Amino acid sequence: MSGTLSEAGLAVERHWRELAGRRRLYTIGGAAFIILAMAGSLWFANESNAGKFWDRLPYFFDFVDQMVPRDGWEIFRALFDLPSPYDDGSLKYNHPEGRVYLTQSLYLPEYFYKMLETVNIALVSTLVGFALGFVLCFLAASNLVTRRWLRFFVRRFMEILRAFPEIVIAGFFLAILSIGPVPAIIAVSIHTVGALGKLFFEVVENADMKPDEGLRAVGASWIERVWYAIVPQVMPNFLSYALLRLEINVRASTIIGAVGGGGIGEELRLSISRTHEAKTLAIVLLLLVTIIAVDQFSAWLRRKLVGDQAFAFGRGV
Known part of the structure; x- marks a missing residue:
């Protein structure tokens, strides 16, 4: 043995x-x-x-040195459109024709206005993407739609919408509609529909189907079953994903602005190309503060809506 x-x-x-x-x-x-x-x-x-990467690499620190402002208050002056002693006519600080007035008496510094425009692009795009993704996700869920051809079509449609980066989509619409925030809104919205639609239908497929079975037993229609049995379960996660997408869209709107989509990204590109160090650092500082504020606010709101235990998105419903 x-x-x-x-x-x-x-x-x-x-x-x-x-x-x-x-x-x-x-x-x-x-x-x-x-x-x-x-x-x-x-x-x-x-x-x-x-390209010339290796040839230009030794000059990298020269560019960093050029970005150092001439005095500590220059960034503050650039941020709030205050007169600068170094203005030779190219900085355009405190020029009346460049001022933006929200009302007849309320003046908003140019960069704050551009940052507000960027956030507005992200917010509108997120709302549009949430609405359309909300509608499409139920048609793509296998536990709600038995017609395979319909699920296949909706899922492929959402894949096409999110297949191209926002900046590529914006390039097409900028060529058609000219520069401005409208092409940026369209581009970010299209990508958001595809991205949120996928996340949403995965949440729907993990929903508890017992309420749906009960409503089906009493003769409820498909729309009634979705609205009363599924939506109450998945809505907290939907809102959580939408807030997460808002953070992403703020960054995407900034990038699109650099290619003509309006907002703060366009001002950042111009200030870098013209080597205006104070303006560049002022925009970077404003971007950093805004993105941190959006991240913290959305994280706080997600915790309030979803709860601390479901704050980790990968856990499903």
């Missing part, structure tokens, strides 16, 4: 040794593949598409 056990033990030990050897072999092979892939990528980048 002991001999049989010892033979079985030896067989198990040999099996584990074989598995350990395979793991070591796979690890060495995977590491070698990654090293070779990285080396090949760096070689290809250096030989083919690096």
